[in-house]
Amino acid sequence: MSLLTRTAGALHRRPRLRLSLLLTAPLLWLAVLYLGSLTVLFVSAFWTTDSFTSEVVKAWSTDNFHELFTTPVYRQVILRSIGVALAVTVLCAVIAFPLAFYTARVARPRWRPLLVVAILTPLWASYLVKVYAWRLILSQGGLADWMLKPFGLSGPGFGLSAAVLTLTYLWLPYMVLPIHTALEQLPAGLLDASADLGARPGRTFRSVVLPMVLPSLAAGSIFTFSLSLGDYITVQIIGGKTQLIGNLVYSNIELNLPMAAALGTVPVVVVVLYLLAMRRTGALSSL
Amino acid sequence: MEGIAVRLQALRKTFGETTAVAGVDLEIRDGEFFSMLGPSGSGKTTVLRLIAGFETPTEGRVELAGQDVTGLAPFERDVHTVFQDYALFPHMTVEQNVAYALKIRKVPKAERLVRARKALAEVRLDGHGRRRPAQLSGGQRQRVALARALVGRPRLLLLDEPLGALDLKLREQMQLELKALQREVGITFVFVTHDQEEALTMSDRIAVFHQGRLEQVGTPAEIYERPATSFVASFVGTSNLLRDDAARRVLGTGGTHSIRPEKIRVLKEAAIVDEPEHATATGTVAEVVYLGDTTRFLVDLDAGGRLTALQQNLETSAEDVAAYRGTRVRLTWHRRHTVHVPD
Known part of the structure; x- marks a missing residue:
């Protein structure tokens, strides 16, 4: 009997050993790198900075959070960030649904995989390339301006709406994919049954399609919401003077690390709350 | 003189190169338990789908109660269907499933509930209204599908091999129940099956399909004792x-x-x-x-x-x-x- 066979046999007889060999490395990664750094983030959020020396003072204090909620600028930026994330999510859902409906149910079956690949292709391109492409599109006299000119309009220019537009473009595939899958798995028999019982297409959509696709839509929204909430590069490049939480974290990191940590805690808490809300729709089981 | 519930005239349906229905003329009478019998691929299910309106015929006409419905959508026809896989809405309770047709017709909520419960009682499923379809057994789901299709009292009920997924005992029991239910409600039933015994047990008349054509239409006794073609003779009963x-x-x-x-x-x-x-x-x-x-x-x-x-x-x-x-x-x-x- 070869060594390999004997080892395999020994492992077969000891399921616990097998499992621990399999999971040790990923569990260490999760515990040390992921949970560890999150813990450091939370703990340092309660430290302060000496205002003269810019040294971190490792003493327990809730000053940072107090400042966060009382300073109007911080409050504004937090609300704006959540607003942007929600706007991007809604826009993604509105654009993704008809698109996914076409790729999953209208297009000829042999074209469907190709269409899905086409939707995913932008994810293979570099994030920065795509954002700079949008910078070109939205710049003064750029593509957006040129296309809207015949209608007597001009592009949005750099600013909040440009940021929302670009983020919607960036995260759209994350919304299309789960909806596409859900629509593709929707049994055709249910649509037939609904029509058979007297429902017009609009009614079938509201009473059968939408409720059955909702968990997947919510799952997609978790991606678009959290990705938008954590983004700061897009805003820097095309947001004009607009600031989101990420930008505040970035600008505080050098001078006031504990404040940056406190700011960084905000999106974590918001995303956790969002996840809890989405769990009610059954989204987490359709991720 | 009893009326004609369904009249099919020179009905043809092709899918690309394949001909599913190759010219069918058929009359189904009011209040009849009518079976469409044939092996798989004989066109019987396609004919059913043409009557329901899920498919539009390549050629020919479909009349329901004397009215030409050939171009009408399923929701414009007074026909309900019991599907082979039941097609119950998984996100609704049993009661909501059954009340669906009534809800669409804007029947008030209280009346909806009463009628849904009555329909569930008809199929002996009282007390299961609050459950989800996933919590029911195959036989129970089959009954829910039946109640859902019957609750709106359509003129015509189509049944697409509804007993196919049940085990033998339950099947035989459901055959008798279906027949009794049909007599009770007096609705025309069009029943698709590949099981000749099932067709013989339940039907007033049977149409035997083969390769998209009608081989013979007649009472069970006529089909069995006087087969019109060698296909009927061998498909219904033992080939001898x-x-x-x-x-x-x-x-x-x-x-x-x-x-x-x-x-x-x-x-x-x-x-x-x-x-x-x-x-x-x-x-x-x-x-x-x-x-x-x-x-x-x-x-x-x-x-x-x-x-x-x-x-x-x-x-x-x-x-x-x-x-x-x-x-x-x-x-x-x-x-x-x-x-x-x-x-």
């Missing part, structure tokens, strides 16, 4: 055909003839049959299949060909019939049970 030379030797005429196995008596070879109205043929028993209540004898005829004879085990036991294997026998049957079938 005497052809050409063998037929000429045994019956005195050529062509294809069908004799039902239970009409044939198995006698010892030496037995004398002196009844002029009876046909006889000698042969060797090739196989004996003991079926409990009956025994099936497969006999190779001296005249050529093979006939199956079915005998009640009135006094014989398994050992008695097994002794017949390989022995010489004489088969005899009344000539009126010989049916000439065109090929």
Whole structure:
């Protein structure tokens, strides 16, 4: 009997050993790198900075959070960030649904995989390339301006709406994919049954399609919401003077690390709350 | 004079190169339990889908209660369907599923609930209204599908192999219940099945489909006793055909003839049959299949060909019939049970 066979046999007889060999490395990664750094983030959020020396003072204090909620600028930026994330999510859902409906149910079956690949292709391109492409599109006299000119309009220019537009473009595939899958798995028999019982297409959509696709839509929204909430590069490049939480974290990191940590805690808490809300729709089981 | 519930005229349906329905003319009467019987791919389900409106015919007309509905959508037809896989809405409770058609018709909520509960009681599912379809057994889901389709009291109920997924006992029970329910509600039932026994048990009339065409339409007795074609003779009941030379030797005429196995008596070879109205043929028993209540004898005829004879085990036991294997026998049957079938 070869060594390999004997080892395999020994492992077969000891399921616990097998499992621990399999999971040790990923569990260490999760515990040390992921949970560890999150813990450091939370703990340092309660430290302060000496205002003269810019040294971190490792003493327990809730000053940072107090400042966060009382300073109007911080409050504004937090609300704006959540607003942007929600706007991007809604826009993604509105654009993704008809698109996914076409790729999953209208297009000829042999074209469907190709269409899905086409939707995913932008994810293979570099994030920065795509954002700079949008910078070109939205710049003064750029593509957006040129296309809207015949209608007597001009592009949005750099600013909040440009940021929302670009983020919607960036995260759209994350919304299309789960909806596409859900629509593709929707049994055709249910649509037939609904029509058979007297429902017009609009009614079938509201009473059968939408409720059955909702968990997947919510799952997609978790991606678009959290990705938008954590983004700061897009805003820097095309947001004009607009600031989101990420930008505040970035600008505080050098001078006031504990404040940056406190700011960084905000999106974590918001995303956790969002996840809890989405769990009610059954989204987490359709991720 | 009773009315016509469904009239199909020169109905054709092709999917690309394949012809699913190749010209069907058919009339289904009001209040009838009508079965469409055929092997898979014979076009029976496509005809059902054409009546429901899920498919539009390539050629021909569909009339419901005298009204041309050929171009109408399913939701514009007064027809409900019980689907093969039930197609219950998984995100709704049983009650919501059943009340769906009423909700669409804007029946007030209180009345909706009363009628849904009544429909559930009709299929003996009282008290299951709050459950989800996933929490029910196959037989229960089947009943929910039935209640959902019946609650709006359509003029016509279509059933697409609704018993196909049930086990034998439950199937037989549901066959009787369905038939009783149909009598009770008085709605025309169009029932698609590939199971000839099921069709014979339940139907007022049966249409036998083969390769997109109608082979024969008639009562169960007509279909069984007087098959119009050799396909019907072999698909409904056991195939038992005497052809050409063998037929000429045994019956005195050529062509294809069908004799039902239970009409044939198995006698010892030496037995004398002196009844002029009876046909006889000698042969060797090739196989004996003991079926409990009956025994099936497969006999190779001296005249050529093979006939199956079915005998009640009135006094014989398994050992008695097994002794017949390989022995010489004489088969005899009344000539009126010989049916000439065109090929």
